[in-house]
Amino acid sequence: MKRVYAKEEVCIGCRLCEVWCRTEHSRSKNIIKAHKSEFPPPVSRVLVEELMPVSFALQCRHCDEPECVESCITGALTKDESGRVVYNEEKCVGCWTCVLVCPYGAPQRDLERKKIAKCDLCPDRDTPACVEMCPNQALVYEER
Amino acid sequence: MKTYQLPEVRIERDKDRCINCGVCVRQCAFNAHKFDEDGEVYSEDEKCVACQRCVSLCPTNALYIKDNAPFVKDNANWTAETQKYIWKQAETGGVLLTGMGNPKPYPIYWDHLVLNASQVTNPSIDPLREPMELRTYLGSKPDHIEIEMVNGEPVLRTKIAPQIMLKTPILFSAMSYGAISYNACEALGRAATELGTFWNTGEGGLHRNLYKYAPNTIVQVASGRFGVHSEYLDAAAAIEIKIGQGAKPGIGGHLPGEKVGPAVSETRMIPVGSDALSPAPHHDIYSIEDLSQLIFSLKEATEYTKPISVKISAVHNVAAIASGIARAGADIIAIDGFRGGTGAAPTMIRDNVGIPIELAIAAVDARLREEGIRNRASIIAAGGFRNSGDVIKAIALGADAVYLGTAALVAMGCHVCQKCYTGKCNWGIATQNPYLEKRLNPDIAAERLYNLVRGWSHEISEMLGGMGINAIESLRGNRLHLRAVGLSREEMDVLGVQVAGSPMA
Structure with a gap:
């Protein structure tokens, strides 16, 4: 399956991926509204990890054997036939077990909604927002 | 306070x-x-x-x-x-310091020169339907050639001096590793290779990882001799002796120690953190005869396999100097006009020293022709070329090819803020800071450089076709295809062009 991969050598740590991820996962999909007036505010599913000069954007790896799916107590996280780790927000109770077990630190805590937020590979787009909007081609969406 | x-x-x-x-x-x-x-x-x-x-x-x-x-x-x-x-x-x-080329509102002669086109009496050529030759050979051409017929086939008997072949008459100017980032060098090398043209190392040496682009690399030997060793000379397509730079004629260079990290240090062969000082003159060149010695030392070192270029800034006596350089044995003369860029120069020198490249090309071409030695050396013009119109006019004035420096940087992202000398280039070009350097993705930058030169080459083909010419060779020094608008008699005399409206004959 296609996954998002980071090219650390050209990641500039601007965090525009986070901005556009929040926008894509907002109600209005309007960048200004999403950041200034929406409540609860959208949470970015991608996080730029940095220890300068090294930085890279990290989101759910959609693992082949996902620890989060194994450990989710309500069945909110499942692995679908395409290989994606799918998240059903309705079922999430905010126990943070996935947050604890994920070796990448990918699931983000949405403290307002008391649920997690996690990369869904932007189902409404051909290419995830973070990849398309990166100004330096530091994220690629491809089969490996 | x-x-x-x-x-x-x-x-x-x-x-x-x-x-x-x-x-x-x-x-x-x-x-x-x-x-x-x-x-x-x-x-x-x-x-x-x-x-x-x-x-x-x-x-x-x-x-x-x-x-x-x-x-x-x-x-x-x-x-x-x-x-x-x-x-x-x-x-x-x-001393006031600055970067990039002369920004002062001196006349831009390109904007006072107009090109010809065919109408009725001679046909124009559509370059999309008919072959159009932009291929350019740089190097010394023989005074005459001898051909012998062997079994009815002509065989060239004259030994031709080494040449470099460009698919388009555009090269990337000398910009050193140290002044610009590794990624910028990588992008230039890659783009030059894909375009079938050349990039120039400047005086910073050639980074170990960039030897793969060596067949499309002109290496420089400058007054500081940074990074010069036999492998460097052997790898290159051509060698350029840098005497001067358009942005700062008559003065040397200074790469501050902060920019000399481990990789720059290794490439330049100087200690980490030491200032890289290029003296104003080469301390072994005080005359044309001395220059000739260095030219022939480099030719000997590389067994006469590659052309030797000499780069000078355009100054008042440029025509006589160029004549001396051609006679000293140089295969290529690169002339850098006063709008040429720099990573760092004293503001007063950048803004007040040197002459416009347009006048320099015309003066040099005319002088070498008068003396009957124009064939001995190719001319590369440099210094502030903004678009394909400037390039084709330079060729009509007598240049063989054109070096792009600033235009290449702008294609990569430069916004000409003139702060190259601070080492804090936010676009990742004129910096050695690993955090800033990453901002220039060589994949993107190489593609943008490629696109730029491809676009310009297309435009040059179109303009040539419009003039009814099917090879760039036929336009070289053909000043009848240029006319002047709004220039004085003296300026037109130096440029060797007539006023717009005067007939072709």
């Missing part, structure tokens, strides 16, 4: 649009944008260099950089700029 001065620019932030994402904060190496204790973004105008990095990356277009020139009481002599320079020097006692 603080000197109170009006900042050069004003950063306007539209608070209705700003989403406080902090992209501007993270992208500004000059710290013009900051977060306050409450996590709100604010800006400090006096730190801004107007490089437009934040403006370009702001996802909501909330930022705008405005000129903030102070009101100066009506005075053409004591302008805001002249006063600013005086204030700066009164404060520091230092």
